[in-house]
Amino acid sequence: SKSYTVTLLPGDGIGPEVISVARNALQLIASIEGIEFKFKEMPMGGAALDLTGVPLPEETLSAAKDSDAVLLGAIGGYKWDNNEKHLKPETGLLQLREGLKVFANLRPATVLSQLVDASTLKREVAEGVDLMVVRELTGGIYFGKPRGFGTNENGQEIGFNTEVYATYEVVLLTKVYLTTGCEPLVFLTVNLLSQIDRIARVAFETARKRRGKLCSVDKANVLEASMLWRKRVMEIASEYPDVELSHMYVDNAAMQLVRNPKQFDTIVTNNIFGDILSDEASMITGSIGMLPSASLGESGPGLFEPIHGSAPDIAGQDKANPLATLLSAAMLLKYGLGEEKAAQRIEAAVLNTLDRGYRTGDIYSAGLKLVGCKEMGEEVLKSI
Amino acid sequence: SKSYTVTLLPGDGIGPEVISVARNALQLIASIEGIEFKFKEMPMGGAALDLTGVPLPEETLSAAKDSDAVLLGAIGGYKWDNNEKHLKPETGLLQLREGLKVFANLRPATVLSQLVDASTLKREVAEGVDLMVVRELTGGIYFGKPRGFGTNENGQEIGFNTEVYATYEVVLLTKVYLTTGCEPLVFLTVNLLSQIDRIARVAFETARKRRGKLCSVDKANVLEASMLWRKRVMEIASEYPDVELSHMYVDNAAMQLVRNPKQFDTIVTNNIFGDILSDEASMITGSIGMLPSASLGESGPGLFEPIHGSAPDIAGQDKANPLATLLSAAMLLKYGLGEEKAAQRIEAAVLNTLDRGYRTGDIYSAGLKLVGCKEMGEEVLKSI
Numbered sequence: 001s002k003s004y005t006v007t008l009l010p011g012d013g014i015g016p017e018v019i020s021v022a023r024n025a026l027q028l029i030a031s032i033e034g035i036e037f038k039f040k041e042m043p044m045g046g047a048a049l050d051l052t053g054v055p056l057p058e059e060t061l062s063a064a065k066d067s068d069a070v071l072l073g074a075i076g077g078y079k080w081d082n083n084e085k086h087l088k089p090e091t092g093l094l095q096l097r098e099g100l101k102v103f104a105n106l107r108p109a110t111v112l113s114q115l116v117d118a119s120t121l122k123r124e125v126a127e128g129v130d131l132m133v134v135r136e137l138t139g140g141i142y143f144g145k146p147r148g149f150g151t152n153e154n155g156q157e158i159g160f161n162t163e164v165y166a167t168y169e170v171v172l173l174t175k176v177y178l179t180t181g182c183e184p185l186v187f188l189t190v191n192l193l194s195q196i197d198r199i200a201r202v203a204f205e206t207a208r209k210r211r212g213k214l215c216s217v218d219k220a221n222v223l224e225a226s227m228l229w230r231k232r233v234m235e236i237a238s239e240y241p242d243v244e245l246s247h248m249y250v251d252n253a254a255m256q257l258v259r260n261p262k263q264f265d266t267i268v269t270n271n272i273f274g275d276i277l278s279d280e281a282s283m284i285t286g287s288i289g290m291l292p293s294a295s296l297g298e299s300g301p302g303l304f305e306p307i308h309g310s311a312p313d314i315a316g317q318d319k320a321n322p323l324a325t326l327l328s329a330a331m332l333l334k335y336g337l338g339e340e341k342a343a344q345r346i347e348a349a350v351l352n353t354l355d356r357g358y359r360t361g362d363i364y365s366a367g368l369k370l371v372g373c374k375e376m377g378e379e380v381l382k383s384i
Numbered sequence: 385s386k387s388y389t390v391t392l393l394p395g396d397g398i399g400p401e402v403i404s405v406a407r408n409a410l411q412l413i414a415s416i417e418g419i420e421f422k423f424k425e426m427p428m429g430g431a432a433l434d435l436t437g438v439p440l441p442e443e444t445l446s447a448a449k450d451s452d453a454v455l456l457g458a459i460g461g462y463k464w465d466n467n468e469k470h471l472k473p474e475t476g477l478l479q480l481r482e483g484l485k486v487f488a489n490l491r492p493a494t495v496l497s498q499l500v501d502a503s504t505l506k507r508e509v510a511e512g513v514d515l516m517v518v519r520e521l522t523g524g525i526y527f528g529k530p531r532g533f534g535t536n537e538n539g540q541e542i543g544f545n546t547e548v549y550a551t552y553e554v555v556l557l558t559k560v561y562l563t564t565g566c567e568p569l570v571f572l573t574v575n576l577l578s579q580i581d582r583i584a585r586v587a588f589e590t591a592r593k594r595r596g597k598l599c600s601v602d603k604a605n606v607l608e609a610s611m612l613w614r615k616r617v618m619e620i621a622s623e624y625p626d627v628e629l630s631h632m633y634v635d636n637a638a639m640q641l642v643r644n645p646k647q648f649d650t651i652v653t654n655n656i657f658g659d660i661l662s663d664e665a666s667m668i669t670g671s672i673g674m675l676p677s678a679s680l681g682e683s684g685p686g687l688f689e690p691i692h693g694s695a696p697d698i699a700g701q702d703k704a705n706p707l708a709t710l711l712s713a714a715m716l717l718k719y720g721l722g723e724e725k726a727a728q729r730i731e732a733a734v735l736n737t738l739d740r741g742y743r744t745g746d747i748y749s750a751g752l753k754l755v756g757c758k759e760m761g762e763e764v765l766k767s768i
């Protein structure tokens with residue numbers, strides 16, 4: 001029977017509660033599907049800071065790297081908000097993404113027919129929204145150098161960051177020296193993967209499997225980093241003649257998501273614009289407690305996490321909605337392990353539980369059954 | 385009688401149509417209020433590119449600088465979309481903002497009771513929204529250096545920009561030489577104004593005149609430029625104990641604008657986040673054809689423009705909504721010239737025209753009177 005190692009990173013706030021629900025669901029799925037999960041729970045974020053002094057301990061990163069997939073709850077909280085940069089929970093998350101090289105972040109925003117009234121948008125605008133944001137996750141202004149603090153030519157204190165994207169795959173000749181000699185003995189060709197190319201390809205492939213429409217969002221009327229992005233995305237488009245490509249400026253995209261979100265199928269954008277637009281898109285569905293995400297690299301384990309935060313205000317009160325984490329576990333099964341059937345089992349069980357009227361507080365409306373995190377988890381287990 | 389020079393920059397697309405309406409309204413206001421306007425119409429954007437080869441001719445910038453206020457229609461269009469950076473209409477707009485040193489961009493987003501149904505948000509969410517985005521306009525990633533194209537250490541082509549903000553006013557001693565000698569004769573103290581300080585002060589002052597609440601939006605959990613921004617905004621807050629200050633990450637702000645826009649009074653943020661959030665906020669009102677903006681500097685003329693674009697698809701068809709430009713003219717009177725009473729006349733006339741049921745296509749709903757740009761302008765003139 002197949003066996004997978006899954007690293008669980010409960011993290012902070014409501015993280016442990018929702019991860020515990022997902023773990024139970026995965027366990028049950030395993031027994032049904034005849035597969036085996038070896039879970040390894042590791043500290044991460046604020047929890048790791050309190051325990052070890054750093055937000056991403058080396059043991060956590062290497063456990064994650066050595067596993068088949070990683071499931072994260074949530075990180076962060078008021079307690080660590082004023083920490084210095086390298087001691088912020090968020091820095092741990094960025095290090096994890098960088099360490100796992102998960103450059104492609106898939107964030108679906110779907111309005112379920114059961115939850116259409118949870119949206120603040122009018123029914124006719126929200127109904128049927130089904131879009132996917134493909135966000136570049138390990139480049140751009142989040143990681144660009146130089147960055148830091150300093151003094152400008154006027155003697156003023158400055159804080160600065162670099163938005164940068166690289167294009168084109170280039171073939172490099174690397175000299176490999178044997179330890180015994182000092183003359184180059186072997187020449188290796190190294191294929192450097194381009195940041196823009198690889199995220200664009202993931203986005204075109206994603207659009208192809210969906211409704212065949214891709215909208216690339218940038219600020220190419222102002223930023224050079226965006227101009228290069230747009231140019232390269234247009235070049236790569238020739239490999240995907242079946243996908244309809246359009247371009248939109250980020251300010252317009254922020255408007256169009258409110259005006260008519262149904263116009264979008266797949267959106268591809270850079271790290272910071274993706275951060276903003278995927279959160280906006282998720283709120284349009286009205287139920288961010290429902291939305292999963294997958295972060296994938298070229299190879300190696302993917303990172304799966306609900307898009308909601310650690311919600312410190314309701315932590316430990318059994319009020320959290322575990323469905324986003326359950327759906328993240330489904331993405332883990334599908335994108336991370338290729339266990340499509342097991343993934344569908346979770347997805348179907350979530351829908352079935354909603355159909356049976358169970359709701360956590362964030363998606364509750366009159367006449368339905370209000371339950372806590374644990375009970376919601378148990379109901380989904382029953383549906384599985 | 386008071387006389388003002390106003391530079392009119394019709395620009396591209398629907399720009400000339402809406403500017404012509406605003407000019408007539410200002411003219412009429414002048415005769416009523418006993419003031420005088422000297423209008424100077426200058427080419428700008430794509431129109432200037434076609435005429436002179438550059439998007440902001442020197443004559444246009446110096447006319448703007450020499451006037452008491454500048455009213456801009458809109459710029460841009462498909463025709464120039466693929467121009468090189470220095471030949472884009474947008475570059476002309478950035479040069480104009482930089483040239484006029486208008487660092488503070490005020491963008492109100494108000495849901496008028498007459499137009500609440502134009503919003504895609506549910507009535508109870510949209511009703512009563514009345515917020516102001518104060519966007520830093522001449523700094524950040526729009527202007528930060530270094531920027532451009534190049535090659536990274538792997539030989540890959542890169543496009544890069546710098547997000548940078550400076551803090552603290554510093555006092556410099558500048559030596560002034562007389563042309564006849566070579567020894568310094570006079571020492572001048574020069575007060576360098578800090579980018580963060582001055583925009584924060586405008587925002588605190590604005591919040592004070594409104595409902596006393598200021599939300600500073602940044603990405604201080606990731607970006608150094610934002611960390612410095614937040615730190616300095618917090619320091620300046622001590623000068624405004626009567627204003628309630630809060631902080632929000634930009635991704636959360638993009639969500640909260642959809643979830644519950646009424647929670648906001650005044651928002652202050654950097655150039656790129658302000659670009660995105662102010663457009664999102666404007667769409668929440670459902671009527672971007674209604675929204676004006678003001679861009680102000682320390683001294684010198686302000687720049688006033690509707691927040692909508694040049695709408696090339698409806699240009700020249702007498703379909704544009706001139707109300708955003710009329711309300712921009714009202715902001716010009718109020719913030720630019722201190723003619724509060726004249727400003728109120730325009731605002732009241734716009735509301736009265738809406739009350740009388742006149743609507744352009746973008747805000748039309750069944751049972752009301754559909755009119756074109758010109759007729760809408762004439763109705764507002766009647767109301768004045």
Ligand SMILES: CC(C)[C@H](C(=O)O)[C@@H](O)C(=O)O
Pocket residue numbers: 090091093094275605606635
């Ligand atoms: C916590 C933060 C660093 C993170 C990000 O900005 O990427 C979060 O907002 C997200 O979108 O996953």
Ligand SMILES: CC(C)[C@H](C(=O)O)[C@@H](O)C(=O)O
Pocket residue numbers: 221222251474475477478659
């Ligand atoms: C046209 C463009 C350069 C401009 C900007 O990004 O500032 C516009 O989007 C705006 O918001 O005024």
